[in-house]
Amino acid sequence: xxxxxxxxxxxxxxxxxxxxxxxxxxxxxxxxxxxxxxxxxxxxxxxxxxxxxxxxxxxxxxxxxxxxxxxxxxxxxxxxxxxxxxxxxxxxxxxxxxxxxxxxxxxxxxxxxxxxxxxxxxxxxxxxxxxxxxxxxxxxxxxxxxxxxxxxxxxxxxxxxxx
Amino acid sequence: xxxxxxxxxxxxxxxxxxxxxxxxxxxxxxxxxxxxxxxxxxxxxxxxxxxxxxxxxxxxxxxxxxxxxxxxxxxxxxxxxxxxxxxxxxxxxxxxxxxxxxxxxxxxxxxxxxxxxxxxxxxxxxxxxxxxxxxxxxxxxxxxxxxxxxxxxxxxxxxxxxxxxxxxxxxxxxxxxxxxxxxxxxxxxxxxxxxxxxxxxxxxxxxxxxxxxxxxxxxxxxxxxxxxxxxxxxxxxxxxxxxxxxxxxxxxxxxxxxxxxxxxxxxxxxxxxxxxxxxxxxxxxxxxxxxxxxxxxxxxxxxxxxxxxxxxxxxxxxxxxxxxxxxxxxxxxxxxxxxxxxxxxxxxxxxxxxxxxxxxxxxxxxxxxxxxxxxxxxxxxxxxxxxxxxxxxxxxxxxxxxxxxxxxxxxxxxxxxxxxxxxxxxxxxxxxxxxxxxxxxxxxxxxxxxxxxxxxxxxxxxxxxxxxxxxxxxxxxxxxxxxxxxxxxxxxxxx
Numbered sequence: 151x152x153x154x155x156x157x158x159x160x161x162x163x164x165x166x167x168x169x170x171x172x173x174x175x176x177x178x179x180x181x182x183x184x185x186x187x188x189x190x191x192x193x194x195x196x197x198x199x200x201x202x203x204x205x206x207x208x209x210x211x212x213x214x215x216x217x218x219x220x221x222x223x224x225x226x227x228x229x230x231x232x233x234x235x236x237x238x239x240x241x242x243x244x245x246x247x248x249x250x251x252x253x254x255x256x257x258x259x260x261x262x263x264x265x266x267x268x269x270x271x272x273x274x275x276x277x278x279x280x281x282x283x284x285x286x287x288x289x290x291x292x293x294x295x296x297x298x299x300x301x302x303x304x305x306x307x308x309x310x311x312x313x
Numbered sequence: 314x315x316x317x318x319x320x321x322x323x324x325x326x327x328x329x330x331x332x333x334x335x336x337x338x339x340x341x342x343x344x345x346x347x348x349x350x351x352x353x354x355x356x357x358x359x360x361x362x363x364x365x366x367x368x369x370x371x372x373x374x375x376x377x378x379x380x381x382x383x384x385x386x387x388x389x390x391x392x393x394x395x396x397x398x399x400x401x402x403x404x405x406x407x408x409x410x411x412x413x414x415x416x417x418x419x420x421x422x423x424x425x426x427x428x429x430x431x432x433x434x435x436x437x438x439x440x441x442x443x444x445x446x447x448x449x450x451x452x453x454x455x456x457x458x459x460x461x462x463x464x465x466x467x468x469x470x471x472x473x474x475x476x477x478x479x480x481x482x483x484x485x486x487x488x489x490x491x492x493x494x495x496x497x498x499x500x501x502x503x504x505x506x507x508x509x510x511x512x513x514x515x516x517x518x519x520x521x522x523x524x525x526x527x528x529x530x531x532x533x534x535x536x537x538x539x540x541x542x543x544x545x546x547x548x549x550x551x552x553x554x555x556x557x558x559x560x561x562x563x564x565x566x567x568x569x570x571x572x573x574x575x576x577x578x579x580x581x582x583x584x585x586x587x588x589x590x591x592x593x594x595x596x597x598x599x600x601x602x603x604x605x606x607x608x609x610x611x612x613x614x615x616x617x618x619x620x621x622x623x624x625x626x627x628x629x630x631x632x633x634x635x636x637x638x639x640x641x642x643x644x645x646x647x648x649x650x651x652x653x654x655x656x657x658x659x660x661x662x663x664x665x666x667x668x669x670x671x672x673x674x675x676x677x678x679x680x681x682x683x684x685x686x687x688x689x690x691x692x693x694x695x696x697x698x699x700x701x702x703x704x705x706x707x708x709x710x711x712x713x714x715x716x717x718x719x720x721x722x723x724x725x726x727x728x729x730x731x732x733x734x735x736x737x738x739x740x741x742x743x744x745x746x747x748x749x750x751x752x753x754x755x756x757x758x759x760x761x762x763x764x765x766x767x768x769x770x771x772x773x774x775x776x777x778x779x780x781x782x783x784x785x786x787x788x789x790x791x792x793x794x795x796x797x798x799x800x801x802x803x804x805x806x807x808x
Contacts, residue, residue, distance in 0.1 A: 154336070163404070170564075
């Protein structure tokens with residue numbers, strides 16, 4: 151009797167441990183759906199123009215701190231919009247990072263959409279004004295079920311990349 | 314509300330204890346060793362992990378293949394080790410959860426016990442971090458999901474300027490260094506903190522149960538081993554960042570909040586995690602519980618015998634060099650910051666005897682608010698209420714629900730803080746002075762004692778295995794144990 155109770159107790163414990171370690175399964179992505187991973191890490195333009203210092207202003211500065219021009223540190227936020235088949239799928243405004251708002255703005259978003267052919271338009275405004283985009287890319291893509299299409303911004307080439 | 318929750322918890326454990334009673338003795342009941350069982354699971358994880366480490370390759374391409382080799386090619390050892398590694402980790406979560414609920418239900422987390430409670434919470438986080446980094450290292454589809462979701466969670470903390478999740482956009486963007494970092498965290502960094510955390514967790518406890526009984530260790534190991542053989546742990550498809558897996562076999566012990574990241578947002582998941590953590594950490598002060606005065610040493614009657622220090626479950630009594638010039642070497646000193654006023658020291662003090670009549674009953678150590686003298690007066694007063702041929706005096710422990718279960722109309726009750734507060738000489742006093750025909754001790758279930766060792770020390774004292782023990786002249790047949798989880802008739806003392 152003692153060993154039977156022990157056997158049952160250990161069997162229940164093992165069943166709980168074994169079962170919940172893999173079951174129930176989790177559906178991460180429904181069938182016939184794909185994912186677009188949008189990722190941008192980009193510093194917007196500075197909010198103002200750089201200005202050359204006058205000779206009087208330079209004279210007031212310690213010799214080791216005299217630089218010819220002064221630029222505002224703060225940058226514009228970036229506005230990003232992703233359209234699919236003429237409809238806005240995602241849009242956001244991301245502020246610059248850093249205590250002085252002078253760092254890069256980042257956008258990271260995973261979006262689900264139906265698999266199949268889509269006309270995608272990605273645009274980014276970094277200068278703060280108007281409805282237009284400073285960078286834009288249009289592309290028609292065939293998304294396979296389960297595909298992860300990455301839309302990245304190449305900082306060296308200053309252009310969007312579909313991967 | 315709190316009392317209701319605790320009572321519900323105690324009832325649940327009472328049912329569980331009854332179910333397990335047929336297979337496990339009180340000493341070897343898993344419910345009495347939940348913390349120790351967690352540590353034992355950690356030992357299994359450590360030893361199996363060392364074997365896995367020997368074959369593991371910390372690179373994007375090598376991680377999955379090396380685990381596959383262990384699972385498929387070396388299934389007879391590496392595969393079993395891998396399964397043991399997983400299942401022991403999962404078992405640790407079960408025992409941690411039960412341990413936490415049990416300590417809450419038996420109110421063993423408030424007042425001066427806050428330290429063990431609060432230091433337990435970082436251990437929970439560490440165990441989860443170990444589990445999550447462990448799944449990451451396999452680098453299969455589940456690891457891919459874990460990596461991306463963890464990165465999304467961490468990206469939400471406003472201290473990282475660059476997005477960590479961008480490391481997992483494509484296989485090309487993934488670096489071997491990430492695996493080196495994960496391996497370091499999983500194999501060295503987090504375990505070091507875990508060991509230190511466990512030490513801190515039991516720091517204020519005397520005689521902490523670090524290891525479960527051997528029979529329990531053997532049973533648990535065998536159980537994990539059979540599970541590993543019958544249902545070996547396996548990887549899912551190799552990670553491919555260009556594809557999102559549709560369905561995953563998720564380890565719900567470790568990854569239960571991960572689906573919420575997609576369903577809600579990383580921010581709300583953090584609110585949930587931080588909220589639950591804060592609630593648990595602050596629980597000892599919600600509400601704080603009634604503070605009781607610490608035990609007081611009466612040097613005139615303390616001969617430095619050490620019994621109180623040996624029996625204190627909370628390291629609250631230290632033996633120090635004598636300060637009053639008496640001929641004894643040592644004296645007991647109570648640390649009021651650690652003393653829970655349980656009275657186990659009073660029960661251990663040989664000078665705590667109610668037979669003393671020439672001088673006042675002032676034992677070497679006593680509780681200011683429930684003194685041995687007051688206890689003797691209470692016994693005398695209660696005895697006056699008893700009449701008939703079977704007069705039963707019940708000593709009831711304040712922390713248990715046993716009294717309502719065992720009390721009959723003609724019983725008379727004397728309250729003690731904990732059963733361990735009652736020196737055996739008081740039972741001798743009741744029976745030899747004919748104040749009652751029988752004595753019933755109504756206390757917590759064995760292992761459920763609010764003050765850890767109250768029931769254990771009492772049983773040992775009454776069965777004459779621990780000092781101060783019950784005098785031989787006392788007939789044990791006249792003493793019944795009415796522990797909460799026992800049958801209403803109780804159990805014969807010493808049997």
